[in-house]
Structures are given as C-alpha cells and as structure tokens.
Amino acid sequence: MMSEQILQTAIVLVETSHPGNIGAAARAMKNMGLHELRLVNP
Secondary structure (H helix, E strand, O other): OOOHHHHOOEEEEEOOOOHHHHHHHHHHHHHHOOOEEEEEOO
C-alpha cells in the first residue's frame, strides 16, 4: 500500500524546452506510481 505522502506528491515541470522532457517525466512517474503532473508555461 502506498503512503499518503506518495499519493499527494505532484511533479511540476516549468517551461519545458522539449516535448520529450514531458514524456520522459511521465514515464518515470508511472514507474514510481505517481499520478499528478502539473505543467507551468509549457
């Protein structure tokens, strides 16, 4: 069972310079069981 802190963790990407960076972050998040990805000025 995942801890409450892990479930509440959000990954924030700010002004990503390449679309591949978003995909790489999303794949890494899936591997770690994270679900909240926020983009700022994508």
